[in-house]
Amino acid sequence: MKAKTSFFCTECGNESVKWQGKCPACGSWNTLVEQQTMKTDKKGGFQPKRNNKAVPLKDLSADHEIRFSTGISELDRVLGGGAVKGSLVLVGGAPGVGKSTLLLQICGSLDGIGSVLYVTGEESCQQLKMRADRLCSNNDSVFVISETNLNAVLDSVDDIKPEFLIIDSIQTIYNEELTSAPGSVGQVKDCTMSLMRLAKEQGITVFVIGHVNKEGAIAGPKVLEHMVDCVLYFEGSVSSGYRILRAAKNRYGSTNEIGVFEMLNDGLQSVENPSEMLLSGRPENIPGTCVACVLEGSRPILAEVQALLCPTSFNAARRNSNGVDYNRAMLLLAVLEKIGGLRIGGCDAYINVIGGLELDEPAADLAVILAVASSYLEKEVDSKLAAIGEVGLTGELRAVSNLNQRLNETARLGFTKCIIPRQGRVRLQIPEGLEVVQVSNISEAMRAVFRS
Numbered sequence: 001m002k003a004k005t006s007f008f009c010t011e012c013g014n015e016s017v018k019w020q021g022k023c024p025a026c027g028s029w030n031t032l033v034e035q036q037t038m039k040t041d042k043k044g045g046f047q048p049k050r051n052n053k054a055v056p057l058k059d060l061s062a063d064h065e066i067r068f069s070t071g072i073s074e075l076d077r078v079l080g081g082g083a084v085k086g087s088l089v090l091v092g093g094a095p096g097v098g099k100s101t102l103l104l105q106i107c108g109s110l111d112g113i114g115s116v117l118y119v120t121g122e123e124s125c126q127q128l129k130m131r132a133d134r135l136c137s138n139n140d141s142v143f144v145i146s147e148t149n150l151n152a153v154l155d156s157v158d159d160i161k162p163e164f165l166i167i168d169s170i171q172t173i174y175n176e177e178l179t180s181a182p183g184s185v186g187q188v189k190d191c192t193m194s195l196m197r198l199a200k201e202q203g204i205t206v207f208v209i210g211h212v213n214k215e216g217a218i219a220g221p222k223v224l225e226h227m228v229d230c231v232l233y234f235e236g237s238v239s240s241g242y243r244i245l246r247a248a249k250n251r252y253g254s255t256n257e258i259g260v261f262e263m264l265n266d267g268l269q270s271v272e273n274p275s276e277m278l279l280s281g282r283p284e285n286i287p288g289t290c291v292a293c294v295l296e297g298s299r300p301i302l303a304e305v306q307a308l309l310c311p312t313s314f315n316a317a318r319r320n321s322n323g324v325d326y327n328r329a330m331l332l333l334a335v336l337e338k339i340g341g342l343r344i345g346g347c348d349a350y351i352n353v354i355g356g357l358e359l360d361e362p363a364a365d366l367a368v369i370l371a372v373a374s375s376y377l378e379k380e381v382d383s384k385l386a387a388i389g390e391v392g393l394t395g396e397l398r399a400v401s402n403l404n405q406r407l408n409e410t411a412r413l414g415f416t417k418c419i420i421p422r423q424g425r426v427r428l429q430i431p432e433g434l435e436v437v438q439v440s441n442i443s444e445a446m447r448a449v450f451r452s
């Protein structure tokens with residue numbers, strides 16, 4: 001078969017037959033690169049099975065999906081209750097965030113499940129051994145190989161017959177039948193396809209690490225998201241000790257669970273109680289901070305929102321928001337100015353959420369408003385007070401989901417007062433020791449908080 005070339009977009013992975021300046025799929029400029037896709041017609045895609053008959057769905061037994069625990073509670077939670085046999089999971093994240101560390105720790109905690117093969121294309125086996133010693137990941141059923149050639153990896157899988165395969169990282173693995181460089185879109189797609197086939201045909205659970213890279217030359221895991229069963233992103237700044245694992249796609253579970261880890265000297269530690277971690281060391285009785293309660297998946301999390309307002313020294317005020325969407329923060333500042341009557345137009349405003357958490361739920365609105373107002377008015381919010389509620393453009397407070405669950409978590413962490421939207425339908429179950437104040441707009445909320 002003749003060698004075929006295609007053009008792939010390094011942003012979205014779209015394939016075109018000819019080169020163009022602008023990707024027709026995602027609209028980015030100058031991102032198409034030429035790739036020789038195939039030399040032989042052997043690879044690529046699943047081979048069609050002969051005599052493959054459709055079967056009634058109700059006759060299938062559900063035990064085809066076999067879950068097992070990875071031994072790391074936060075990882076199990078993100079995967080939807082454990083890893084699924086025969087699935088392919090892609091773990092993406094910035095360099096240094098801890099992807100290799102997490103997967104090496106799985107090797108240590110999987111004891112009893114069967115053998116594990118760790119393929120590293122980035123380190124030598126000795127380096128891996130040093131790290132594994134530190135992480136206590138040594139046990140008899142863990143095999144390692146330092147290899148970048150896909151066929152050698154597949155041979156090694158045939159040899160060891162592992163239950164669990166870890167590839168670190170997909171960008172270093174290459175198929176010698178393709179002429180393009182390792183890490184290019186064609187290679188990454190082809191190798192993932194081969195691993196997918198391995199997972200489905202032999203029932204091996206495969207975890208693949210993918211680097212996220214802003215530069216166009218290396219294909220990020222974005223192009224792979226369509227192929228794999230589950231995509232996990234590892235987030236968190238490398239300087240802060242906390243890491244958040246988030247599912248962006250999961251064929252076997254929900255995608256809105258997060259896992260929280262702390263990077264310690266002996267590897268990543270699951271954080272079972274993120275609220276306690278996020279609130280520890282909080283300044284008390286100082287203006288400019290307020291606690292919000294947001295839902296991450298099924299889990300309520302309390303986080304501290306801080307705001308700093310100071311008179312601007314330029315014509316246009318500076319606005320900065322970290323952890324709260326910038327546009328959402330601007331909207332809340334405008335509501336506070338117009339409806340709340342605070343003259344914050346002439347102030348620089350900085351908003352920050354502690355612990356690197358992203359509050360993308362509107363239930364945090366009220367806490368943002370109160371933190372900003374507190375800084376502007378130089379009056380502190382009681383440190384035992386939490387605020388829950390979405391703020392509308394007319395300054396009204398809107399109801400939020402799962403309020404009782406949030407109140408329980410708030411009370412559990414020792415808060416004594418909670419400001420919530422006025423309730424119509426939901427029957428409140430107020431936990432003992434928590435005073436709940438129902439308000440209908442931000443002016444009422446501010447009166448309730450800054451009473452003195």
Ligand code: TYD
Pocket residue numbers: 093094095096097098099100101102131134135263264265266267268
């Ligand atoms: P690593 O897993 O190599 O990152 P990735 O594979 O995502 O690029 O983790 C690298 C960082 O983790 C490194 O900067 C040091 C830190 N680290 C610890 O703090 N403690 C540890 O026990 C380990 C193994 C790493």
Ligand code: MG
Pocket residue numbers: 099100101122168
């Ligand atoms: Mg690594």
